[in-house]
Amino acid sequence: QSVLTQPPSASGTPGQRVTISCSGSSSNIGSTYVYWYQQLPGTAPKLLIYDNDQRPSGVPDRFSASKSGTSASLAISGLRSEDEADYYCEAWDDSLFVMLFGGGTKLTVL
Amino acid sequence: QLQLVESGGGVVQPGRSLRLSCVASGFTFSSYGMHWVRQAPGKGLEWVASISYDGYNKYYAASAKGRFVISRDYSKNTVFVQMNSLRPEDTAVYYCARDFRYNVSPRGGMDVWGQGTPVTVSS
Numbered sequence: 631q632s633v634l635t636q637p638p639s640a641s642g643t644p645g646q647r648v649t650i651s652c653s654g655s656s657s658n659i660g661s662t663y664v665y666w667y668q669q670l671p672g673t674a675p676k677l678l679i680y681d682n683d684q685r686p687s688g689v690p691d692r693f694s695a696s697k698s699g700t701s702a703s704l705a706i707s708g709l710r711s712e713d714e715a716d717y718y719c720e721a722w723d724d725s726l727f728v729m730l731f732g733g734g735t736k737l738t739v740l
Numbered sequence: 741q742l743q744l745v746e747s748g749g750g751v752v753q754p755g756r757s758l759r760l761s762c763v764a765s766g767f768t769f770s771s772y773g774m775h776w777v778r779q780a781p782g783k784g785l786e787w788v789a790s791i792s793y794d795g796y797n798k799y800y801a802a803s804a805k806g807r808f809v810i811s812r813d814y815s816k817n818t819v820f821v822q823m824n825s826l827r828p829e830d831t832a833v834y835y836c837a838r839d840f841r842y843n844v845s846p847r848g849g850m851d852v853w854g855q856g857t858p859v860t861v862s863s
Contacts, residue, residue, distance in 0.1 A: 665840075665849045667785070674853040675777075675785060680840055686851065718785050722848035727799055729775070729848055734784035 633658065634719055636732035643740045647707040650735045652719030653700065658730055660700040665720040666693075669734075675718065679704065706737070714739045742766040742852045744836045749857030757824045762836030762854055769817040770794075773839035773846035776810060776821045778832035779856075788834070789821060790846040797845050803829075826861045833858050 635653040642648040652664065666679035677686055679695040682702065695704045702721075706713055719732040748760040762774070776788040789810040790799045798810055809822040819836060833856040840849030 663848055667850075669785075674835055674855055675837075675850075676853070677840070677849070677851045680849050680851070716784075720785075720787075720848060720850075722846075728801060729787040729790060729799070729846070731777075731785045731787060 633723070633730045634721060634732035636717075636719060636735045638733065639736045639738065641738040641740055642706075642709045644709055644711065646709045647705060648709060648737065649706075650704045650717050650719075650737070652702045652704070652732050654702075654721060654730070655700050657725040658700075658721040658723040659697065659702055661724050662722045664695070664697050664702040666695055666702075666704045667718045667720065669716045669718065671715070678717070709739055711739045713737060742838075744838065744852055744854035746834065746836050746854045746857040749834060749859045751860045751862060752826055753863050754827060754861055756826055757822065758826060758859060759820055759822045760834055760836075760857060760859070762819045764817045764819070764838070767838070767852075768842075769812075770814050771842040773841075773844070774810075774812060774819040775837045775839065775846065775850055776819075777835045777837055777850070778830075778859075779835070780829075780832040783832075786832070790839070791819065792845045793839070793843055799846065823859075826859075828861050831859060831861050 667675040669675045682697040775790045812819045835856045836854040837850035838852040840851045
C-alpha cells in the first residue's frame with residue numbers, strides 16, 4: 631500500500647481534460663516538492679513535472695500540475711491517444727527520509 | 741547524450757545475492773545523486789535506494805534496508821546495488837535513475853532513467 635494515494639484509473643475522450651490526484655501528508659507532499667512521471671507501456675518512466683508545477687523542456691503545455699496542502703494534481707488537457715499511459719506522483723518524506731511513489735494511475739483514452 | 745545503462749540482472753535462487761550495475765554517460769557523474777527504483781510485474785514503481793552525489797548519504801526503502809547496499813565508483817561512472825538475501829518479492833525490473841538536482845543530497849525527482857534490468861528470484 632502506497633503512502634501517496636492515487637486513483638487506480640482515469641479515462642477521457644480525445645480533446646477532453648482529465649485530472650489525476652495524489653494525496654499525501656504533512657511530512658511529504660505538505661513539505662516537499664511533488665514530481666510526476668509518465669510511463670508508456672513497456673518503457674521506462676519519464677519525468678513529466680518537477681517542483682510541483684514545472685515542466686521539463688520538451689513536455690507539452692497540455693500537461694500541468696498543482697499542489698495545495700498535502701495534495702497534488704496532474705491535469706492533461708486536449709487529451710490525445712498517445713497520452714494513454716500510467717502516471718505516478720512522487721515526493722520525498724522529510725520525516726522518514728524515504729522517497730515515496732503513488733500507486734499509479736492508468737489513464738485510458740476512450 | 742545523457743544515458744544510463746543497467747546490467748547484472750538475471751534469475752537467482754531465494755537467499756542468494758546479486759549485484760546490479762548502472763553506467764552513466766553524457767553528464768558529470770560526480771555531481772548527481774543516483775537512485776534505484778524497481779517495478780514488480782504488473783505493479784507500480786517502488787523506490788529502492790538513493791546515494792548522494794558525494795557518496796556520503798545513502799537512503800533505503802524499508803524493504804531494502806539491511807539487505808541491499810548502494811554504492812558508486814567515480815572512476816567508472818557507475819552506481820551499484822548489492823542485493824543480498826534475495827526473496828521472491830524482490831522480483832522486478834530494476835531501474836537506475838539520476839537525481840534531478842546536482843550537488844545536493846537527494847530529495848526527490850529523477851530526470852534520466854535507464855532501460856531497466858530484470859531480476860527474477862525463484863527456485
